[in-house]
Amino acid sequence: MAGEPQADCVFCKIVSGDIPATVVRRTDRTLTFRDINPQAPTHLLVIPRVHHPDAAALAAAEPDIAAELLVEAGAAAGDDGLESYRLIFNTGADAGQTVFHAHVHVLGGKPLTEGLV
Ligand code: 5GP
Ligand code: ZN
Numbered sequence: 001m002a003g004e005p006q007a008d009c010v011f012c013k014i015v016s017g018d019i020p021a022t023v024v025r026r027t028d029r030t031l032t033f034r035d036i037n038p039q040a041p042t043h044l045l046v047i048p049r050v051h052h053p054d055a056a057a058l059a060a061a062e063p064d065i066a067a068e069l070l071v072e073a074g075a076a077a078g079d080d081g082l083e084s085y086r087l088i089f090n091t092g093a094d095a096g097q098t099v100f101h102a103h104v105h106v107l108g109g110k111p112l113t114e115g116l117v
Contacts, residue, residue, distance in 0.1 A: 002061055003050045011101035015049050026074050029065050033105075040101045041109030042080045046073045051101050055089040058102040066102075073106045082108040 001088035005012045013019040015031055025032035026045065035043040048065045052058040070087070077085040085108035090097040 002052050002057065006051050009051055009099075009101050011045075011047050011099055011103065012051050012053040015047070020079070024079065025043050025072055026033045027068065028070060030068055032072055035105070040107040040112070042077065042082060042085065044076050044080075045072075045103045046076065046106060047101060047103045051100065053100045054097065054104045055104065056091060069102075069104050073104050075095065076104055077108055080109065084108060084112070086112050 004045075005016065011020060014021045014033065020068060021031075021033040021036075023033045029049055030046060031049060032044055037043050046069045048058055048062070048066070048069065050058075050062065052061055053068065055069075058069075059096045073085075073087055087108055088105040088107065089103075090105075
């Protein structure tokens with residue numbers, strides 16, 4: 001059920017501590033950690049502690065937490081000394097989503113000026 005921990009979800013396991021991660025920020029409702037396969041010098045993931053399959057589902061069910069993801073993304077970028085950064089919400093397998101627990105990528109630390117895809 002949406003909002004409940006999913007036994008087969010890697011990000012639920014990071015929330016529970018069953019899978020280790022390099023966590024850089026925590027709030028009561030979110031967790032921010034470094035991506036295991038970084039695509040830029042800064043590559044962070046901000047996730048809600050509750051399970052929703054993607055960002056739109058999270059925003060529909062719990063808009064306050066969706067907003068908090070953006071606040072935490074900006075704060076985490078600032079912690080890494082970034083003034084410029086890119087936020088990406090992959091939604092659906094054809095858009096490259098591989099983990100079906102809502103998350104936003106925070107990318108920066110190199111020029112990201114060559115287009116979106
Ligand atoms: P998506 O492709 O779903 O938008 O992004 C999922 C991201 O999660 C990928 O960038 C991938 O590298 C990252 N990821 C997958 N498994 C793990 C893990 O166990 N730990 C961490 N830190 N990142 C993970
Ligand atoms: Zn999950």
